[in-house]
Amino acid sequence: MSRKYPRPTHPPEQLMLAWQSASLLLDYPDEELLARLDLIRSASWQLPAPVGQPIREVVAHLEATPLEELQADYVETFDSRRRCNLFLTYFAHGDTRKRGMALLRFKQTYLRSGFLLDADTAGGGELPDHLCVVLEYAATVDQELGRTLMLDHRAGLELLRLSLRDRGSRWAGAVEAVTATLPPLRGDEMDAVRRLAAEGPPEEEVGLAPFTVPAADEPLPMPTFPGARA
Template identity: 70%
Template sequence: MSGKHPAPGLPTDERAVAWQAASLLLDYPDEILLSRLDLISSLAERLPGAVGDPLRATIRELESSSLPALQQEYVETFDTRRRHNLFLTYFAHGDTRRRGVALLRFKQTYLRSGFILDESELPDHLCVVLEYAATVDQRLGWGLLLDHRAGLELLRLSLADAGSKWLGALEAVTATLPPLRGDEWAAIQRLAAEGPPQEEVGLTPYATPAFDPVTLPMPTFPGARR
């Protein structure tokens, strides 16, 4: 992992709000999330436009549909399309044996902060990574996001091509990160052309974590414990 400190730009408190808001908006929609959209929107208004505007765009999209329709579209978006995968190691490793090592690195990073995830949650799910970065250890979380920047960008581009309701949340996340370098663009182009590796190794089924968005930017973190 890079271990780099967050670059200058957003203050740490604004970065935490942006990441936590995106984490909540990218999670499986339920009644609790819909009841908190006004709170998330009010906090997004305090962020710079490049970050706050796309967050509010996703909020407007979520507000425009019924909950059953949102849930169906969420499943169709993130559970049935390889390029819309919210599990960060999938873009680099697919369902190959190397992915198990990559997942272990996420767990080891969390352990450095005194966090242990329940076995029901995979540690590379973007919602988990964003909430960890926002509420537990911003420096180590920043490193995880940078290490998987190519996958994040491919996810953003894929959601843009699909006209997804959740595009704004991804745009907000990438807006908090440094500009892409040449080698990162090359990795994105390779991923776009080839897609993730497809060797099947029988990984356990993916479980999408659910969070309780009571307050921002310091919500509860089910599945993790000190």
């Protein structure tokens, strides 16, 4: 059951623009995304600086970098590093059985709203906890429920932001724009972020090796969570 959270401080129109823009920018880069960059930049000027400026920084990087280089960097960043993965339930539950129940909650939330996951959904038919999917749902279907899904996994979202910033990733701005629309972290949430950074996502207690926290720039083997690109 979700806890109670403070009400949004941004109007619905700004939340829609911010979350839809971030959803697009965090998806796997392709020609369709590049064609939308002017529109995303224009929309960002309707947002307060802490939200709009990071979005414009990501747009500028995407415009200035060859597509093949963007795609390779995207895979290296999000598909090969546990602390930079875009699946929110992975941070809280790792590869344990509890993650299946958490994923089911996302899926049921979407189904009750008539939101169907397919190849046309942000994330290209990814799992329901993929950040791009959550952001698209929050922006276009139900802001309150989508925001609650993000806040319920705030520690993972914050660790993602910090990990991207520590790596100097140009995609960090898209996550920073999202967190700028959310309430400030509370004490217990900061404790959860520190604990997650130190211990990593949980593993099953039987039959699996314990999770060890890698160095910030240490390459990792392809993660076992579904959705990673081959």
